[in-house]
Amino acid sequence: MKQEDIIFKIRSGGQSELAAVYEEFRSEFLHWITREFRCSQEDGQDIYQVTILIFFDNIRQGKLQHLVSSVKTYLFGIGKNLALENLRKEKKFVPMDQEKWLRNSLVDEPTAHVEESVFAQAKEALQKLGQPCQRLIELFYYEKKSMPEITETLGYKNSDTAKNQKCKCMARLRKLFEQETTSKSIVINS
C-alpha cells in the first residue's frame, strides 16, 4: 500500500484495510518492540494491536490528516509511547490491559470521572438497540463515515434518510440508556 494512499484508504475503508495495514508492518514492529523493550511476542502483539487501532482512530477522527513521516515511524512512535507508559505505570513490563489503553486513548476527557458502571449500562443499552441502528451509529461515531458513505454502505435511499435514521437510532439509544440507569438507580457522578 502506497504511503499517500494509506490515510485515504483508512478513512474510506473498513476491516479489510485494517487487516492490510496490520499485516504490512507487523513483522518489523514485533521484531523491534520485543528487542527494544525485552517483552514477549504475545506482549508485542498486544501493543501492536492497540497501536494500530490508535493510529486508525487518529486518522478517522481527523487528528492525523497528513503524514509528515512514514507510517512505520508513526506506528513505532505510538508503540514506543505505549510501551514506555506501560513500563512507567507498572514499574516492570507486564501484559498490557488493552481495553484500558484503548479507553484512555479513545474516550474523551469530560467523561473520565464517570463510573465504570455507567459505561456498563450504556453498553447494555447499545446491545439492546439491535441492528441496523447499532451499525449505523458505529459507522457515524466510531468510523466517522459521512452520511453519503453510510447511505451507500447500509443501502438507504439518500443522505437525508440516513441522517433521519441516525437521529431516530440515537433517540432510541437514549431511551434504552435511561431505562437501564433508572432500573438500576445509577447516577452519573458529576
Add this chain to the structure above:
Amino acid sequence: MNYPENDITLVEKYFDEMLNNAERKDFDRRMQTDQNFKMLVEREQVLINSIRMHGVQEDLQFLKKLEETLNDKKTVTLNPSSKRWYYVAAAAVIAFLIVAKVFYTPAPSPEELFHAYFKPYPNLFEPTVRGEATATSRTEAFKAYEQGDYERAATLFSNLLKTEKEPGILLLLGNSNLILGNIEEAKNNFITLNSDFDELDIQSKWFLSLCYLKSGDMERAKPILAELGNTEISYAAKAKELLEKVK
C-alpha cells in the same frame, strides 16, 4: 430525566459538529449556567464513547483473530526476553547439529570402518594352558596368537597348515595376516576356508568382507555383508549395520 426536545437537538448538533455561531454561543452559555443541560451533554458523551468503545472492541477482536491466522502461517519469532526463546534456541541448535551431523560430517573412510568393526577372532580351538610341560610348535602358535604376537603366530600357523590343514588354524592365520596388513594373504586364507571346509564359513565371509573393506574394495564387501545381513546368525546385525555405512 426528561429533557426538552430542543435541548436534545442542540446537544446532538454539538457532537455532530453542526452548530452555527448563534447555537454555539447558546450552547456555551447553557454549559456555564444550566446544570441539567450539562448533565444532558455528559450523558450524550457517555453514549458516544460507549459506541466508540464497542466499535474498537470489535476491531480488536478482529485483529486477534487475524493474528491467530498469521501465527499459524508464520514461524516462531525469537524473543530475547521470553524463557521460551531459550528452549526454541536450544531446539534449533540441537536440530542444526543433528542435520549437520547427518549431512555435513564426512562419511567414515573404509579404514576407519575396518578399525571400528574388526576384532581378532578369539582362539576357541586350542586354548593354551599355563605350566604346560611340553611346548610344541602348535601350542606355540596358539600361544603367540593369544599374546598378540601375530607375526610369530602367522609364521607358526603357516607351517602348521602344511601338515595339519584345519579350519581353525586357517581362520586364525587369516586374522593374523589381516592384523599384520597382509591383506591379499588374508583374503586367500578366508576364501580357502570358505571353499574347502564346511565349518566356519560365516566367520570366513565376515572376515573376508573386512579384508575388502581394509583394501578399500567396497563393491566386493557389499554383497558379502548383504548376504550375512539376511541370515539369522550372530553376525547379521553387525553386517547390516556395516552395510548401511558403506553404502
